[in-house]
Amino acid sequence: MTDPLYQAEILALAKQGRAVDRLESPTVTARVDNPICGDRITIDLAVEDGRITAVGAKVQGCALCQAATAVIAEEAIGVPAATLERAGTAVAGYLAGTLGEGDLPWTRLSSFAPVQAVRARHDCVMLPFKAASRALASLEAVSS
Template sequence: MSSNNLDQLYRQVIMDHYKNPRNRGILEDGNLTIDMNNPTCGDRIRLTIKVEDGIVSDAKFEGEGCSISMSSASMMTQAIKGKKIDDALKLSKIFSDMMQGKEYDDDIDLGDIEALSGVSKFPARIKCATLAWKAMEKGLKEEEKH
């Protein structure tokens, strides 16, 4: 597939998650709530996560922001459901490396998340893409301490 076609496909995936977000809302029975914002551009997110026996059993988000931040939150909540805390944090590290243009473990199927890889070419937008992931990391690291 040509680079142009791939970019177009990735844009479509990002816009699909933006217009039809997965896991939007608040978990009433979640045991973690993390609020974060990006003062640079005004993106804000509230992430609620339910962890049971060291596994992320559910995750939802609400907030407002650009298509990149909201679609990234949608993709992230899908990706971490059913994962052990360590695996969700490892996925976050891989995502962070991808955003910084570093080599990352490509043995792991990132699914829709890979559509955000092009954001690394736009340094001003990296914070948009990583906001939800930073919120998830903060919450799960707190949970690990307990």
């Protein structure tokens, strides 16, 4: 593939993202669709004492969506739920060019640097973060 968006690191992450399975007993689940490109993700989070203990997902989407899912599944385990929320905000800023690589909470997120120049593909990277945010919002609603 010669498209600069799909460099080796993103393709390797996408392969990992395809291997992420749904959780049997998640604490919260959310599904988000991108009607423009047809990507769809269902994300499952297990949360104990405010920390992410497991991540599961079903991704029906492009390599960018799969790759972002892989980063979340790898990096979110053991972190406070708020850190996952902040990661999504940081990625959005990074893709938009308002935040630098040093502002990213997880180094693997810098793999998405080629996506910065292609605004139409930002949503593909952000979809798993939006699903995670929606799932965490439902956790807060249950806790209230």
